[in-house]
Amino acid sequence: MRDRWSTGRLEAFSDGVFAIAITLLVLEISVPERGFEHLWKGIADQWPSYLAYATSFITIGGMWMAHHAIFRRLASADGNVMRLNILLLLLVSFLPFPTKLMAEAIDTTTDAERAAVIFYGLVLLTISVVASVLWRYVAAHRDLLEPGVSDDEVQAITKLAAPNIGFNVAIVLLAFIAPQIAAFGYLLIAVIALFRQHGDTRPAPA
Amino acid sequence: MRDRWSTGRLEAFSDGVFAIAITLLVLEISVPERGFEHLWKGIADQWPSYLAYATSFITIGGMWMAHHAIFRRLASADGNVMRLNILLLLLVSFLPFPTKLMAEAIDTTTDAERAAVIFYGLVLLTISVVASVLWRYVAAHRDLLEPGVSDDEVQAITKLAAPNIGFNVAIVLLAFIAPQIAAFGYLLIAVIALFRQHGDTRPAPA
Amino acid sequence: MRDRWSTGRLEAFSDGVFAIAITLLVLEISVPERGFEHLWKGIADQWPSYLAYATSFITIGGMWMAHHAIFRRLASADGNVMRLNILLLLLVSFLPFPTKLMAEAIDTTTDAERAAVIFYGLVLLTISVVASVLWRYVAAHRDLLEPGVSDDEVQAITKLAAPNIGFNVAIVLLAFIAPQIAAFGYLLIAVIALFRQHGDTRPAPA
């Protein structure tokens, strides 16, 4: 018989990590001292920070909704789910670093911009891939799922958790030519992912 | 049939973000090295940091109580509630940045003071507006609410969640003339909002 | 009829703030670049940081246990409990600032040491006083308590939540003469407070 972990503390711990990673993003935003002479301009000049903040916040928010969608269908977790989940959290917690990097690099040199935007996109891509692997693993082990989960639901989430690999790769390629436009492309992906999340049509389990 | 999300993890995640945003505020406070020669004076000179800290802490605390008041009346969330909630959290998590800015700008030049205090007020205003929109959306979709919630209650919360737009705008306008007084005005608004929050007169749902 | 708030999210939010405030303390610890030449010495030279870290960690840990002891006896909270709790959290979240200050000031000049250690003690004292007021308010409004809480229990917690004002004031006074010894005195108070916390002798409510 396979090992089993109840999902209660797993969700609490994951929620904590998502909530903290999403909230730490703001720490990277600041106006340099010289910006205080003309503070409105100083505030406006930080637009790459706001863009990076919003993109990462909405990306993590959407990932949390996807996580929510997966785990509320889980009756229990096995050791592989636990470890894939820790890997996913490791990557989500890492996101503030490329976020800061992208915010700092935009509007410096084109070379730095390009590297930072591509690096950011590769981290996003890795997160999507791991989330997708986690769900596919669960979907392939139906005994982990709540009894009432139908095949249709499983397929619907498989599509949702899909890494958008095509779209994501396209933006990373775009970053080679036009890094600033690609940066806005990530925001667009994040917003679309947020709108693609679906709740239950079944009543929620108590 | 509309999509549904259970509110348990939504509340846990939101509580996490509120708790972290409120606790990160302290990281911005520090005494510069030259302040250690006369440390009592160095500590006293940081009064704009304490003012900004207290104002943002009480504002977020009051917003958390308003959030609590809304969500415990919710039977379930739909996709729009989820997204409005993420937008609200995005703005609340952003507040440490204008807080730091205001703390740094006060007692430098009047120009910087004015810009920072107005910027802070505009972020507060935006938070109030989004919270209000969230509640109005819920109030307009009564099937999202717990069955026992009465019209009187809905109206009472509508007033509570109201953005105080008039008062808030007045303080922002005041900031053009007297930024330091306006900064204390925000604290006053936050304290009043905290005292205006009401609990249940009904027994809480289990 | 007085307003009522259920205590579930209140506890979750408070736990979040305690957990974050306690964990942020480590961010203030670092070895300056010149310390890397003789790193063991550089690590040892940071002893004021370790002392301040341990003192604040154990103080907040003990305060969390006291908070736990109060709130599990609460059937529900009213508006005043909510506001006193937010004031308590505001002060606990503020503690990382005097902690950092004390860690930086120790082993510089005696004047700076004295100011930082006294300031730290005054913040601790304020936290104790607010916690005590919160409990006394609850104890004076028995309708807020769970039905099964006996007078003996109320008195036992009243003693526990007591501010140790005498002991605390004594250490603050000691800090005028011997700040470094006083700093260790705070650690002693924190450890004693941790050992004075008592659990239930009744079975816990489900």
Added chain:
Amino acid sequence: MRDRWSTGRLEAFSDGVFAIAITLLVLEISVPERGFEHLWKGIADQWPSYLAYATSFITIGGMWMAHHAIFRRLASADGNVMRLNILLLLLVSFLPFPTKLMAEAIDTTTDAERAAVIFYGLVLLTISVVASVLWRYVAAHRDLLEPGVSDDEVQAITKLAAPNIGFNVAIVLLAFIAPQIAAFGYLLIAVIALFRQHGDTRPAPA
């Protein structure tokens, strides 16, 4: 009769501390300004930060799973469990400091490398020892455990929570000769510990 604490808030508080300590680790990672000229190289040069980040993240993740394994078998906590748990959290929260130190010291001088890697290992060792003491205390007080926990289970967890003292000490000794290799050794220990965690074969308590 011994004092009793219910484990619900204890787990919530501990989950919070684990989640925050694990997420703060990323704050230490950054590319210095001169690294932006050749940003890909600047990103690659930060490999000691990524190594330290992954090692500490996986170590804390595994420690959280071990904590989970212990506390879900606990019917209630007594005062000693509460205090041992706070000591364990104090050490886990401290880990970001030696993590940062190791990341900064690697690839500077061999002396600094050696000191930082040994210091990191000693903190890891202390965490393992305290976790082991916590479990041994619980195992020796069977009235704290859930009624259904069998002797076999207790022995299985005793092995799991064991400090790996031998292996850990071996790596610390290795650090005297080859600090960089030892740093990878810690990662290996963390990954192995993650795979050694076991779930339940019993149905989870509700």
